[in-house]
Amino acid sequence: MKKLLRSAGWPLGVLLAVLALWQGACVAFKIPGYILPAPPAVWAAVIERHESLINAFRITALEAAGGYAMSIMVGVIIAFFFAQSPVIRRSFFPYTILLQTVPIVAVAPLILMWFGSGLRSVMLVAFIICLFPIIANTTQGLITVPKNLVDLFTMSNASRAQVLLKLRFPHAVPNLFVGLRISAGISVIGAITGEFFASSNAVGQGGLGYSITYANSQLQTDYLFALVLTASALGFLFFFIVIFFEWLFLHQWHEAAMKPEAE
Amino acid sequence: MSDSPSTPPFISLTDVTKTWASGSTVLDRVLLTVAKGDFISLIGPSGCGKSTLLKLLSGLSPLTSGRITLDGMAPDAAREIMSFIFQDATLLPWRTVLGNVELGLELERKTTREQRRAKCADLLKLVGLADVASHYPRQLSGGMKMRVSIARALATRPKILLMDEPFGALDEMTRDFLNEEVLRLRENDRFTTFFVTHSVAEAVFLSTRIIVLRAKPGRIEREIPVPFPFPRTASLRSAPEYLALVGEVSAALRAVKALA
Ligand SMILES: Nc1ncnc2c1ncn2[C@@H]1O[C@H](COP(=O)(O)OP(=O)(O)OP(=O)(O)O)[C@@H](O)[C@H]1O
Ligand SMILES: [Mg+2]
Numbered sequence: 182m183k184k185l186l187r188s189a190g191w192p193l194g195v196l197l198a199v200l201a202l203w204q205g206a207c208v209a210f211k212i213p214g215y216i217l218p219a220p221p222a223v224w225a226a227v228i229e230r231h232e233s234l235i236n237a238f239r240i241t242a243l244e245a246a247g248g249y250a251m252s253i254m255v256g257v258i259i260a261f262f263f264a265q266s267p268v269i270r271r272s273f274f275p276y277t278i279l280l281q282t283v284p285i286v287a288v289a290p291l292i293l294m295w296f297g298s299g300l301r302s303v304m305l306v307a308f309i310i311c312l313f314p315i316i317a318n319t320t321q322g323l324i325t326v327p328k329n330l331v332d333l334f335t336m337s338n339a340s341r342a343q344v345l346l347k348l349r350f351p352h353a354v355p356n357l358f359v360g361l362r363i364s365a366g367i368s369v370i371g372a373i374t375g376e377f378f379a380s381s382n383a384v385g386q387g388g389l390g391y392s393i394t395y396a397n398s399q400l401q402t403d404y405l406f407a408l409v410l411t412a413s414a415l416g417f418l419f420f421f422i423v424i425f426f427e428w429l430f431l432h433q434w435h436e437a438a439m440k441p442e443a444e
Numbered sequence: 445m446s447d448s449p450s451t452p453p454f455i456s457l458t459d460v461t462k463t464w465a466s467g468s469t470v471l472d473r474v475l476l477t478v479a480k481g482d483f484i485s486l487i488g489p490s491g492c493g494k495s496t497l498l499k500l501l502s503g504l505s506p507l508t509s510g511r512i513t514l515d516g517m518a519p520d521a522a523r524e525i526m527s528f529i530f531q532d533a534t535l536l537p538w539r540t541v542l543g544n545v546e547l548g549l550e551l552e553r554k555t556t557r558e559q560r561r562a563k564c565a566d567l568l569k570l571v572g573l574a575d576v577a578s579h580y581p582r583q584l585s586g587g588m589k590m591r592v593s594i595a596r597a598l599a600t601r602p603k604i605l606l607m608d609e610p611f612g613a614l615d616e617m618t619r620d621f622l623n624e625e626v627l628r629l630r631e632n633d634r635f636t637t638f639f640v641t642h643s644v645a646e647a648v649f650l651s652t653r654i655i656v657l658r659a660k661p662g663r664i665e666r667e668i669p670v671p672f673p674f675p676r677t678a679s680l681r682s683a684p685e686y687l688a689l690v691g692e693v694s695a696a697l698r699a700v701k702a703l704a
């Protein structure tokens with residue numbers, strides 16, 4: 182715990198330095214608040230609008246988590262399918278790369294048009310953006326099992342299902358977590374992007390994405406900053422939840438998951 | 445060797461040939477019979493096909509031509525009565541020591557969980573690993589990992605044990621210790637063993653027969669019987685007849701290497 186505090190010291194120092202610079206610039210150049218609000222103004226907005234921030238946080242968290250959870254389930258199943266044969270991988274993998282390369286801002290309006298602008302459509306946008314890292318990393322883990330371990334299972338006349346569930350999947354768990362870390366952050370981006378295109382009345386009071394467009398159009402730049410701050414907090418929260426589970430599942434046996442030694 | 449001509453040998457290899465897709469022949473018409481309880485060491489220059497021979501025996505790799513029967517079965521079918529011990533211990537890092545030892549029985553699905561637990565806990569006691577049963581492989585030394593690997597192989601009570609340089613990566617003291625352990629376990633179970641090694645001393649200490657292979661193409665060059673009675677103990681290592689035989693086998697190995 183002490184170590185954690187000490188390692189948190191450096192990034193905190195950086196944060197303080199950035200805040201000081203920011204404040205200094207605002208004062209020195211007399212930047213108007215609607216272009217760049219000073220840190221105290223942002224903080225004031227956080228306090229003043231905390232109710233709507235929490236509300237937006239809740240909505241976006243739900244959308245992001247929903248899409249994320251779906252992407253884990255579907256992604257792992259697709260990876261299982263890909264692990265079955267190189268022919269399957271060669272045939273289908275190029276199409277999963279599409280998930281990564283097609284810009285989500287172009288797809289989001291289509292999805293909202295097809296499925297209506299609701300919670301589910303926003304989840305779907307988050308789902309799509311999260312899917313690729315899960316598929317790619319899990320597949321990688323499933324197919325890189327050392328040959329000797331496969332031979333060991335063959336010697337026991339293991340069934341295909343046994344090889345998949347008792348060998349390939351556990352071997353792929355560390356890789357799965359690499360995908361989960363990546364997707365944790367981008368699920369929030371996906372949800373916010375989805376909300377940009379969803380109309381407010383359909384998504385309750387509006388999540389962070391909707392509120393950001395609103396604040397922007399009203400030139401409430403301090404509120405906008407408060408929203409961005411909240412969105413980052415959400416991303417961090419997801420990320421740390423994943424890190425916790427990664428530690429929980431891997432620390433006992435996986436070398437890389439153990440705490441790195443002090444330098 | 446004690447088989448009368450009327451009973452078929454426990455294990456027989458007839459004109460066993462293996463040619464890779466590239467066209468190179470690694471094993472050429474290998475002929476060998478093995479009696480039940482034999483401990484066969486395979487030695488020979490690197491690349492002569494020792495590992496390949498074990499892969500053929502285990503059915504992990506198909507023959508190009510020839511025939512192998514193990515207790516009357518083809519290699520694929522004989523997996524039921526066979527265990528393979530690889531050079532690296534090949535433990536599953538996400539399983540505890542006990543979990544690793546249980547693997548074979550678990551995959552067979554012939555026993556209940558409780559039966560497996562009890563059986564494997566006993567086996568761990570036998571190999572002196574009871575107090576690390578709940579450890580993970582990364583917490584073990586190389587020698588301990590190999591003992592877990594041996595315990596795992598023996599858990600299914602195999603009649604045939606294939607070992608590919610199991611102690612190659614260990615220091616000499618650990619290796620000697622594990623050699624004695626293997627002999628001790630063999631007294632209990634009487635498995636028939638194929639043992640690949642580069643250590644002549646180890647081969648002489650463990651075997652009933654030593655097969656010297658030559659390379660390019662891989663063939664049996666010599667068979668050297670090891671007459672020392674069992675149970676053997678560490679004191680055998682300083683016996684003059686043991687040292688003489690080590691000398692003889694080393695000379696045979698040098699001669700084979702000179703051929704290549
Ligand atoms: N899967 C394979 N495909 C093609 N050639 C192979 C394959 N496996 C092994 N070989 C070749 O077959 C030959 C024999 O290999 P093998 O591993 O059986 O030798 P070895 O006697 O076990 O050697 P070492 O003592 O170094 O372990 C080598 O020349 C090797 O390059
Ligand atoms: Mg080899």
